[in-house]
Amino acid sequence: MIDNRLAPYGALGLRIALGVMFIAHAYLKLVIFTPAGFAGFLGQVGLPSLLAWPIMLAELLGGLAILFGFYGRYVSLALLPVLLGALAIHAPNGWVFNAPNGGWEYPAFLALAALAHVLIGDGAFALKPARLGARVQPALA
Numbered sequence: 001m002i003d004n005r006l007a008p009y010g011a012l013g014l015r016i017a018l019g020v021m022f023i024a025h026a027y028l029k030l031v032i033f034t035p036a037g038f039a040g041f042l043g044q045v046g047l048p049s050l051l052a053w054p055i056m057l058a059e060l061l062g063g064l065a066i067l068f069g070f071y072g073r074y075v076s077l078a079l080l081p082v083l084l085g086a087l088a089i090h091a092p093n094g095w096v097f098n099a100p101n102g103g104w105e106y107p108a109f110l111a112l113a114a115l116a117h118v119l120i121g122d123g124a125f126a127l128k129p130a131r132l133g134a135r136v137q138p139a140l141a
Contacts, residue, residue: 011123012069018076018113019067026060045089058082066117069126076114083111 029038029052039052062079066072087107093099097106122129 007120008124011117011120012125013123014113014117014120015066015069015072015123015126018110018117019063019065019072021110022059022063022066022079024063026056026063029056029059047085047089055082069122070128071130072122072126073118073130073132076117080111080114080118083107083114087111 029035033041035052035056038056039049042051042055043049058079059082062075064070065075084107087104090097090102090107091104093101094103095105096103118132121131
């Protein structure tokens with residue numbers, strides 16, 4: 001059962017956590033790993049190094065959009081391929097993310113959190129909430 005009084009605040013909590021996580025990962029790639037280091041990592045795992053900047057920008061701008069609730073549901077949906085790609089890269093490393101090269105449970109959790117955000121909605125205090133699907137008005141006889 002869903003508590004309709006508190007559900008918007010639960011969705012807000014999910015949106016804040018997901019947005020901050022994307023921003024933190026973009027920051028990690030930009031400042032700690034550096035763009036060149038991240039591009040090198042992508043090359044090592046068999047992906048085009050040219051994806052480094054698009055991934056970092058998608059995480060940063062997408063994270064901000066999710067955090068502020070600016071069409072956040074659509075952004076979470078658009079970022080699902082990034083999370084599923086991370087899941088595929090980390091899957092061979094085992095379960096725990098502190099395993100060498102990171103495990104797969106964290107990207108799997110984040111992908112499910114993004115999917116939950118898409119399904120639940122942006123919640124309270126969203127700047128521009130996104131609505132999925134159209135409401136059908138019954139025809140008057």
